[in-house]
Amino acid sequence: IREVDNWVIRRVVRQLSRWTVNPHLGHVPIAINISGRHLASDNFVNDILDPIRNAGIDPRRLVLEITESALLHDLEAAAQKMQMLRDQSIRIAIDDFGTGYTSLGHLRSLPVDILKIDRTFINDESAGSLCKLIIDTGHLIGASITSEGIETVDQAANFTEMGSDSLQGYLFAR
Numbered sequence: 001i002r003e004v005d006n007w008v009i010r011r012v013v014r015q016l017s018r019w020t021v022n023p024h025l026g027h028v029p030i031a032i033n034i035s036g037r038h039l040a041s042d043n044f045v046n047d048i049l050d051p052i053r054n055a056g057i058d059p060r061r062l063v064l065e066i067t068e069s070a071l072l073h074d075l076e077a078a079a080q081k082m083q084m085l086r087d088q089s090i091r092i093a094i095d096d097f098g099t100g101y102t103s104l105g106h107l108r109s110l111p112v113d114i115l116k117i118d119r120t121f122i123n124d125e126s127a128g129s130l131c132k133l134i135i136d137t138g139h140l141i142g143a144s145i146t147s148e149g150i151e152t153v154d155q156a157a158n159f160t161e162m163g164s165d166s167l168q169g170y171l172f173a174r
Helices: 002-020 036-040 044-055 074-087 104-109 125-140 154-160
Strands: 032-036 063-066 091-098 114-117 146-147
Touching: 002 032, 002 036, 002 044, 002 063, 002 154, 032 036, 036 044, 036 063, 036 074, 044 063, 044 074, 063 074, 074 091, 074 104, 125 146, 125 154
Parallel strands: 032 063, 063 091, 091 114, 114 146
Antiparallel strands: none
């Protein structure tokens, strides 16, 4: 899986490099899903930074999406690696938040820029209070919030009203 991740990273960096000269795409970021196994590897930080440095692209255009469950193996080591990447201006997103066992208290120790609320909470009307708690807690730690799985106009309005910064889902694009 690490080889696949590295291939994706190289391809994304190459694409970002091509887009740099396009006035409409030169600022557009790309998000990459990172596997838990890759995150746990000793070379993870260099696997991310080396291609970016070699291509000379702005690291702020890269967002690494790490699933909440990938953090569970060694939260402290993962947080250190994530912070090293954030120190280089790479943004970190916690994907599928709420589906793993990371507590809201763990968020204080995780260097995170974006929390992505898992779609299972979006589709569960009884989870509204929990979603509001996640949104408010995320904002308190300085993260922006993306609500995943938005499929209806009512869901979009509801999560916008709750304070979600971004919405993602089939309502906008398949």
